[in-house]
Every structure is written in C-alpha cells, then in structure tokens.
Amino acid sequence: MPDIKCNLCNCWRNSSELKSLCSSTYSWYHEYLLSNGRTFNVNELFSCKGCTKALYTIKKDLSIVSISHSSESFPELMEVNDDNDGLTLDNITFIGSGHKRCVVCSLLVSSKMVLMPKAARLDLLLFYGLYAPRGIRSCTSHLLNGDRLRPDEHIDIENRLPIPTSLSSTEASELFNDLFSLIDELRSSSHLDFDSISLTDEDYQAWTGWTKEQFNLMFQYISSHLRSSSNRTSRNAFAIFWIKLKTNLSFRQIGSLFNMIGDSELRRKRASDTLDSVRELLILHFVSAHLGIGYITIDEAKIHNAAYTKVCIGFHNLH
Numbered sequence: 001m002p003d004i005k006c007n008l009c010n011c012w013r014n015s016s017e018l019k020s021l022c023s024s025t026y027s028w029y030h031e032y033l034l035s036n037g038r039t040f041n042v043n044e045l046f047s048c049k050g051c052t053k054a055l056y057t058i059k060k061d062l063s064i065v066s067i068s069h070s071s072e073s074f075p076e077l078m079e080v081n082d083d084n085d086g087l088t089l090d091n092i093t094f095i096g097s098g099h100k101r102c103v104v105c106s107l108l109v110s111s112k113m114v115l116m117p118k119a120a121r122l123d124l125l126l127f128y129g130l131y132a133p134r135g136i137r138s139c140t141s142h143l144l145n146g147d148r149l150r151p152d153e154h155i156d157i158e159n160r161l162p163i164p165t166s167l168s169s170t171e172a173s174e175l176f177n178d179l180f181s182l183i184d185e186l187r188s189s190s191h192l193d194f195d196s197i198s199l200t201d202e203d204y205q206a207w208t209g210w211t212k213e214q215f216n217l218m219f220q221y222i223s224s225h226l227r228s229s230s231n232r233t234s235r236n237a238f239a240i241f242w243i244k245l246k247t248n249l250s251f252r253q254i255g256s257l258f259n260m261i262g263d264s265e266l267r268r269k270r271a272s273d274t275l276d277s278v279r280e281l282l283i284l285h286f287v288s289a290h291l292g293i294g295y296i297t298i299d300e301a302k303i304h305n306a307a308y309t310k311v312c313i314g315f316h317n318l319h
C-alpha cells in the first residue's frame with residue numbers, strides 16, 4: 001500500500017518513488033508554499049519522480065522573478081541535487097534543447113553549420129555559464145579555427161531564460177571527461193593565448209599596442225592566408241608579431257611565453273619564423289589594401305596607416 005503523498009500531484013506513492021523536500025536546498029519551495037498561503041509540515045514534504053519537472057518549472061519561474069532582486073549575492077555555481085538520477089547545475093543555463101537552430105544566434109540549421117566542437121562548448125560553459133549538450137549545432141562563423149568560440153563573438157546572455165541544467169548521469173560523466181581533457185590540454189597550451197576570450201582590451205594593448213577591436217580588424221586581412229601550426233595558432237602568430245615590435249622581448253622569451261615545443265634554440269627559431277611569415281603577409285595585404293582605395297573606411301585607413309608605420313619602424317629595429 002502506498003503510504004506517502006506527493007506534495008505536487010497529491011497522489012499516494014511508495015517511499016521508493018519519492019524524495020524528501022525537507023532540506024534547506026528546497027527552501028525556495030518552502031517559501032513558495034508559504035507565499036501561496038499553504039501550511040505544511042516540512043518533514044512531510046515529498047515529491048514523486050513524475051513531478052520533478054514540475055518542481056523545476058516552479059523554480060525556474062521563481063528565479064526569473066527574483067533575478068532583479070538578488071543580484072548582490074554571488075550565487076554558488078553548483079548545487080548538487082540530492083536525488084540519485086543526475087546532477088543539477090542551478091546557475092548554469094541550459095541552452096539548445098532543439099537541434100534545428102544555431103545555439104549562438106538561433107538561425108535555422110543550414111549547410112554553413114557544424115556540430116559545435118567540444119572546445120567551443122566548454123568556452124560557452126566557462127565564460128558565459130551556458131551549458132550546451134553534445135550534438136548541438138552552430139554556424140561556422142562563430143568559431144575560431146573551427147574549434148574555439150571566437151573571442152570577438154557577442155553572446156546574448158541577458159535575454160536567455162535561466163533554465164537550470166539537469167544532467168543525466170551519462171551527461172554528467174561526459175561533462176567531467178570533457179573538463180578533465182581540457183585541464184590536460186591546458187598544461188601544454190600557450191601561457192599567453194590570444195584565442196582565449198578571457199584576454200581583455202588592456203591585455204591586448206599591453207602586449208600588442210592595439211585594442212582588441214583594432215587587432216581583430218587587422219587580423220581579418222591576413223587570417224585566411226596565415227596557417228596555424230602545431231606551435232601556435234594563426235591568431236597567436238599574429239600576436240607574436242606585434243608583441244615582438246611592442247615589447248622587444250627576445251624570440252626565446254616569446255617562444256617560452258607561447259609554450260612552443262622544443263629547446264630554447266628551436267623555440268627561438270620558431271618564434272622568429274612566425275614573425276617573418278606574418279611580416280610578409282602584412283606587407284602584401286596592407287600594401288594592396290592601401291592601393292585599393294575606396295574599399296576601406298576612414299577608421300580602417302587610420303589603423304592601416306598606423307600599422308603600416310609601426311611595421312616599417314619595427315622592421316628597422318629588428319635588423
């Protein structure tokens with residue numbers, strides 16, 4: 001005989017089908033009941049498995065209402081749900097239940113879309129608090145080197161519903177595996193990384209002498225000609241060029257900064273080769289852009305002029 005009542009659907013259930021809502025984890029639910037004028041004994045609050053979704057819908061609605069009130073206290077990132085069927089990340093917003101639209105800009109799926117790679121999904125999670133499950137799609141235009149999320153990509157977080165992320169045990173273990181492999185990759189990755197969203201405008205200026213926007217604008221002109229290699233991505237290669245001109249660090253130091261493979265002599269050579277290939281491309285494409293009048297705006301032209309001057313002065317200093 002079922003002996004306990006589910007507080008949500010009012011059905012009698014066996015205790016094995018119910019979870020208790022007495023802990024402080026569910027204080028939001030207690031408050032919700034009180035605000036609706038319902039009296040209860042906290043030790044008799046239960047929810048059946050069939051009502052889990054309904055419970056989280058209530059929580060979602062509450063969090064939408066309370067967003068404007070509770071911005072002072074920094075929320076805990078993870079709250080482990082105390083039932084056994086998964087993991088709920090309350091402050092990580094779940095995005096992309098539909099696989100028919102781009103997860104970033106919501107465009108309908110087209111041939112220009114790809115399965116969003118793991119690295120880009122982790123960027124969404126770590127930098128924006130958005131969880132996108134495996135199998136989600138995105139336009140290639142949001143991706144850098146087909147892998148990471150572009151550092152200049154604008155992600156609209158404000159207008160997304162804060163739906164808590166409920167992971168099945170399989171999804172949770174996939175997520176942990178993804179995070180572990182990310183940590184592993186970080187150990188061999190560049191210490192300074194211009195592919196990373198976390199670099200600020202000030203970082204860009206301090207290292208390259210340009211704002212992020214100026215950097216992006218110039219990079220556009222040569223990015224399709226500049227190849228990534230096992231030592232550095234094309235964006236980092238472009239950064240290396242400007243870092244050399246701006247800071248006059250030695251090639252050995254730059255090789256170490258970008259964690260290039262090999263001993264210091266090999267690193268020196270790799271950093272120096274990188275500078276040469278970027279320099280050639282800049283000359284080629286800046287000169288042609290200067291000759292092709294009418295295609296660039298005044299602001300772009302200013303940047304070009306400044307860059308062109310810097311490149312020339314820089315060449316002088318290097319020889």
Ligand SMILES: [Zn+2]
Nearest residue numbers: 006009048051
């Ligand atoms: Zn129920």
Ligand SMILES: [Zn+2]
Nearest residue numbers: 102104105139
């Ligand atoms: Zn898109």
